[in-house]
Amino acid sequence: MTKLGTFYGIGVGPGDPDLLTIKAINAIKNSDVIIAPKTEKKEGSIALEIAKPYLKSNIEIVYQVFPMVKDFAESPEIFIANKNEILSLLDEGKNVSFLTIGDPMFYSTYIYIFNLLSEEKINIETIPGVPAFLAIASKIGRPLAFGNDILSIIPATAEKNEIESALENSNTSVLMKVYKNFNEVVEMLENHKMISQSMLVSRCGLSDEKIISNIAEHKNENLNYLSTIITRKDK
Numbered sequence: 001m002t003k004l005g006t007f008y009g010i011g012v013g014p015g016d017p018d019l020l021t022i023k024a025i026n027a028i029k030n031s032d033v034i035i036a037p038k039t040e041k042k043e044g045s046i047a048l049e050i051a052k053p054y055l056k057s058n059i060e061i062v063y064q065v066f067p068m069v070k071d072f073a074e075s076p077e078i079f080i081a082n083k084n085e086i087l088s089l090l091d092e093g094k095n096v097s098f099l100t101i102g103d104p105m106f107y108s109t110y111i112y113i114f115n116l117l118s119e120e121k122i123n124i125e126t127i128p129g130v131p132a133f134l135a136i137a138s139k140i141g142r143p144l145a146f147g148n149d150i151l152s153i154i155p156a157t158a159e160k161n162e163i164e165s166a167l168e169n170s171n172t173s174v175l176m177k178v179y180k181n182f183n184e185v186v187e188m189l190e191n192h193k194m195i196s197q198s199m200l201v202s203r204c205g206l207s208d209e210k211i212i213s214n215i216a217e218h219k220n221e222n223l224n225y226l227s228t229i230i231t232r233k234d235k
Helices: 022-029 046-054 076-091 110-117 132-140 160-168 182-191
Strands: 006-011 033-038 060-065 096-100 123-127 151-155 172-176 199-202 210-212 227-232
Touching: 006 022, 006 076, 006 110, 022 046, 022 123, 033 046, 033 076, 046 096, 060 076, 076 096, 076 110, 096 110, 110 123, 132 172, 132 199, 132 227, 151 160, 160 172, 160 182, 182 227
Parallel strands: 006 096, 006 123, 033 060, 033 096, 151 172
Antiparallel strands: 172 227, 199 210, 199 227
């Protein structure tokens, strides 16, 4: 009887391959199959590109398409099909690594797959990665929290009233996924007197990384999905 393989959920960080942990690199090297998540609109996988320096020459790469949805219930059949494909590979005794940008347990597609696979009798090991906002804070020299500061991590895709409430009750705020409603976010930051302390970094650690300090002057720019603002209330 073939022994079941191990399923690894691996956070590859925001973009710089040097930010992968030793544990993540060892798991990748111990894998027979790499699951590379991608969206319907894109050809490649950013997570796979980040991990590429550590891939074995004979590694099997399986691309899985995941829809950009807020709720699993919107497209459950796609997630279930991907889960079944992973289970089939594990049944063959293969170690399978699912790569995800940043950290697997933080706003990640991996969470949907993890929840589905947790219902099965398989060995799952989740390996943390560096979230983009922490890498950005280090890159721009911006401490996120000290003393009794309250820090909020806010998806810019949330409802406006929820974003407003978080900004109002936080010393420092991180706004992630700032791309569709950039102008509206800028206006909220202006209203909360946080605009002068705001910095935006897009595609941190990747070759086309962009850093914007005077974000109000860039209101009408088209931003990439991987865009994050770190801001703090004016003193």
